[in-house]
Amino acid sequence: MRIKDIKLLWGRSGNRCAICKIELSPDGSAETIGEIAYIVSRTKEGPRGNDALPLAKRDDYSNLMLLCPNHHSEIDKLADSWPSSKLHQIKEDHEKWVSEQLEHGVLSFKPVDNSEYLEKIYDAWVSFSKSQIWVVASLTPLRVDDDSIDPLDDAIIETLNSIHLPGNGFRESYINKYDTRPDENGITNIRTKYLEKGDGHKILIFRNGHCEFLFCLEGSINSITEYAKNREPDKIGSSRIIKYTYLALVITKQLETLKIIWTKCLQFKNMTLTITILNTRNSMLYSRERDPRGALYGYPVQTDRLQYCFIVDRYSELDHLIDIILKRFVNYFGLVLHNILDHNGKFVRPEKL
Ligand SMILES: [Zn+2]
Known part of the structure; x- marks a missing residue:
């Protein structure tokens, strides 16, 4: 994964799980740890992996989403209930939600940047x-x-x-x-x-x-x-x-x-x-x-x-x-x-x- 994609993902996700909106911590020291999930799996065999998206593009920002550990394992275990079209929609809605919250000053987060x-x-x-x-x-x-x-x-x-x-x-x-x-x-x-x-x-x-x-x-x-x-x-x-x-x-x-x-x-x-x-x-x-x-x-x-x-x-x-x-x-x-x-x-x- 490229660094600019990861920063973009954490930033645009507002440090929140795209599904339940729980606050995540990139340093892993808190109870909840943000996980970077693949919309289409990195491999053909993985969840939603049987997709036309070329393997080389699967590490790109457009194929990643930020989730809490619970939702990460849910979307991968129950892949049929979480098709990639649904996940793309959730990600898009979530990023829109984050930018609205930020505009209204409701949400703030420490940027991920080392x-x-x-x-x-x-x-x-x-x-x-x-x-x-x-x-x-x-x-x-x-x-x-x-x-x-x-x-x-x-x-x-x-x-x-x-x-x-x-x-x-x-x-x-x-x-x-x-x-x-x-x-x-x-x-x-x-x-x-x-x-x-x-x-x-x-x-x-x-x-x-x-x-x-x-x-x-x-x-x-x-x-x-x-x-x-x-x-x-x-x-x-x-x-x-x-x-x-x-x-x-x-x-x-x-x-x-x-x-x-x-x-x-x-x-x-x-x-x-x-x-x-x-x-x-x-x-x-x-x-x-x-x-x-x-x-x-x-x-x-x-x-x-x-x-x-x-x-x-x-x-x-x-x-x-x-x-x-x-x-x-x-x-x-x-x-x-x-x-x-x-x-x-x-x-x-x-x-x-
Ligand atoms: Zn969640």
Whole structure:
């Protein structure tokens, strides 16, 4: 789902269920939690899914409506009693009702908007990264309020301490729990003492529910860049090389981690997922270790950051998200998809490359 569609939906719905008009809370901390429902299901098999609407258009604003959990499950369980024509009419009437109420000052609501907060967070990452290439994955509540969670809760600390790191040479390692400590934002696990060798990470769970996993790619970049320059100096020039397999492994691990934190520690129904690679200017993506046609590189990136950001549902399938994100980054780096797809068009995961 696109961010502008979600904001539009919450705004035009006036923070209310389109059917019963109960007030909803996007942060999920209250009893009622707003849920974004599909008028026509995302899949052909789902409720009202057997429809002419193309699958690619099903995440659009025009196919979404905001409901309370009760009505969401009702329209999906009793799909025959809630055909899409009826739902479109309900949505239209509800939005009209909201705008009338707002005009008369009867209704007011806090807008759902975390974009200002995300800008601030981004500035903090930039200064933390000190011109090195880091990958950052984060989840942010749609409405950012302080004290959404207690970061010193035992369950949260335990979850944080159980995290695996994407180790070098694809070895897994747990984070060191002695690096876990409270700070001004919430609770963090940070290890930067090997940064001169290019290794470091920072994982943070904020009091407001925002969580982030920063991982330094420099160690891997240094060794692969050295290797590539020796082999193909003309092609590489002054660029720095990011290995696709390693990037894919790091992003996969980060997303698995965030999903665990979300499931175990946070109640939000929807959150903004952001994947950012910092300090990317003049870096290239190297797609495979060995390829019969020789090494495959993209083109040197001309911007300081590559970012992909969208809203996800807590029940979104992780594999599907990882596919979307990795494809997008391969595209950002100027590689074509056959570099990472097998002959069946299926995504090649890091362990198979
Ligand atoms: Zn309702």
